[in-house]
Amino acid sequence: MTAPAGLAPTPTPATPGVTPLLRHTAVPRWLWLAPALALLPALVPFAHLIGRVLGSGSRIGEVVLSAETGRLVANTGLLVILVITSTAIIGIGAAWLTEATDLPARPIWRVVVALPLVMPSYVIALALLAATGSRGYLSDLTGLNIPSLTGLPGAWLTLTIATYPYVYLAAGAALRRLDPAHEEAARGLGAGPARTFRTIVLPQLRPAVGAGLLVVALYTLSDFGAVSLVRFDSFSRVVYAQYAGRLDRTPAAVLAVLLVLLALVVVWAEWRTRGHAAYHGRPVRRTPRLAALGTRGRVIGIATLGALATVSLTLPIGVLLAWAGRATEAGRDIPWQGMQGSLTAAALAAAVAAVLALPTAVLLTRHSSAATRWVERTAYAVFALPHVTVGLAMVFFAARYLGGLYQSLAVLIAVYAAVFFAQALGPVRAAVLQVSPSIEEASRSLGAGPVRTMLRVTAPMVRRGLFTGALLVFLTTMKELPATLLLRPTGFETLAVDVWSAADSLLYSRAAIPAILLLLVAALPTYLLTRRER
């Protein structure tokens, strides 16, 4: 970094508005309850599965040491690197354009840019496959011979579209929270807009963007639907192939454990590059000054976002509409049951995850220790578990030990909340980091207990982060498929299940309506996610 000392917002006590992180010596023990409740529904069945794998003894070395495993790790690593690079560029760039500039119609752009979040990656993959290839819609439309998007390019594009909104939303929320004083100081000291962005804004976005990119990387690791449709040889595809193909689940479980180790490497890498930054803005909120783009800048900005929306939204929606257009009467029925199921499950999962994320975030930021760092790593590792693994492990476990709860909505919700907990934790943790501990200190010194302080002082100040976390869990739950299929109560439908069921039989015209509904239902939460706080 070439910025003069004092310009860079490194969190030294000398930086204005920054207070050193205070650490309480005594960690309230009940704080540990929250991450335990959140993560155990995924961890216990998984541990049970591992126990069985180890107990069975056979094949473990054989699976781990195969040359194939090395190739898969390399393939998957390459895909992850490509996807996090493209999503970082798109996510941060789009967030800057829609949050920090005077681009016209920003509220609309914010929804448009974020909306692909709700499309299941396998729907994006299906749409891209239908659009490309020598007989695809695009070739028909343009008369050109557009090659089919398979393999690495297909996986890269599909997962980029499916996941860049995570970075975009994280970066956008962080930009909205920025204290403009730092920027103004930089500009006042003579730094240009580009340099200010690079040296002042970008480092402050680091925790939020890092959390977003971590979600992207782990999503890419565990995604099965898209990679198998575009036929990219990734780790999770092979885990699934082992599951699908045999009754003996040992090899699949071993590979799943390897996948979790891979996820831990990613989490560790993010941890290493994160540093231990804490940016506590002053608790004064001002509207930041927007960068003036000028006419030429606006045209370029709109063209860029337009191109992004064309690929990530118009193309898949166009394909869905073409499918819906040829639907018979039965195919045009509104799947009310699926809609009700999706909304119920997603709302409950979001509520549970957010409620448990707050105490966990307080634990992670205010009582940081080696143990709490493992809580966070575990949350991300659970997020990276292939859902088919979690689902099956839970079937194994619940059928034996949970009695009446087996195949109940409660178990499904608990699993959703567990696997998506990291998504709620990311924004809440980032929000808590931006609250100066001195305020909590004041509350404590005035006689309020830790619970009261958390609920009456911290919670209101991080409500935006809580809301963001809940909405992210809501939107991701809406599109979840493998665990839903395995754990849902008998007769319970979701829109994602409706889409899959039809598409799996090549009845695309019937898959179109629930897929479009999924987008429509998600539009409002997406709008709320991108709305500016008044």
Added chain:
Amino acid sequence: MSPRLLGAALALVVAGTACGDNDSTSLTVYVGRSETLVAPLIEQFEAESGITVEARYASSTDLAATLREEGTNSPADVFFAQDPASLGAVAEAGLFRTLPDSVRTLVPSQFSDRDGLWIGLSGRSRVVVYDSTRLSPDDLPADSDGLLDPVWRGRIGIAPSNASFLAFVAAMILERGEGATRNWLEGIAANEPQIFSGNAPIVAAVDQGTVEVGLVNHYYLYGLIADQGASTAVNHFFTTAGPESLVMPAGAGILATSDHDGAEEFIAFLLTAESQRYFAEETFEYPLVPGVDAPVGLPALADLAQPDLDLSDLAGALDLATDLVAAAGLL
């Protein structure tokens, strides 16, 4: 708010969402088939019998694994599966009870378990689907060994992790032995096939012109044609009596732990002429009850040459089939 109160509130939230539906009068069916395809048939049964069906849809393999895991705790009354291997896996675990003769005699014995633990309901034939804009039937291989010809390098689509491909490999193991099957798989691998996750994506890819030929089950193509009106993809039925021509029944069995009278009624319903016609007309599968016509435009079931093997043995060869497929580097 005390920590204890917080915990209690959370417990309430979780408990409030627990609304497991344990209606003892309804018939619980684990359905390893496409909901879109068979849900209308199940609704028809409910209307005619007055029995409420709780249908649980997932892949056949997953449901078989689930049933084996649930053991005697299973809430299921009937397992309605897509392939003989999944049914065989449940039978092998001793979880099915013997079906009554009144049901068993409705279907030719070759399509059911030899001990009457499960019964075939509809037939699905292995075929080669090909791109008719680039190939004619004369270009196609005569049997599965024909695919080993280097001329097919890079042009074949297969779904090695799919239950029906594995059933085909298991059939090859039963017919030719492990060594010959290993050789065949290595030969196919040397021909650099394109690997898909299932039958449906192969048929879609042949329709799109991305791959020239694919080893699939016959009925996917007709679903695609029904949905989009036409396709340049065409099915070719092998005329050889090898594993490549295997007709695999989708079928059903009754769980030994079930005491629901509706279970037998449900299976009998799926074997009525009306239901069998539904399979022919809506899912394009072969009716197995004699006297009901094959789907329009398809060769008659009796004309499809069949390998000489007992489908009851298929499940036993499944894990070996997966091992061989994995060893050939195809998984």
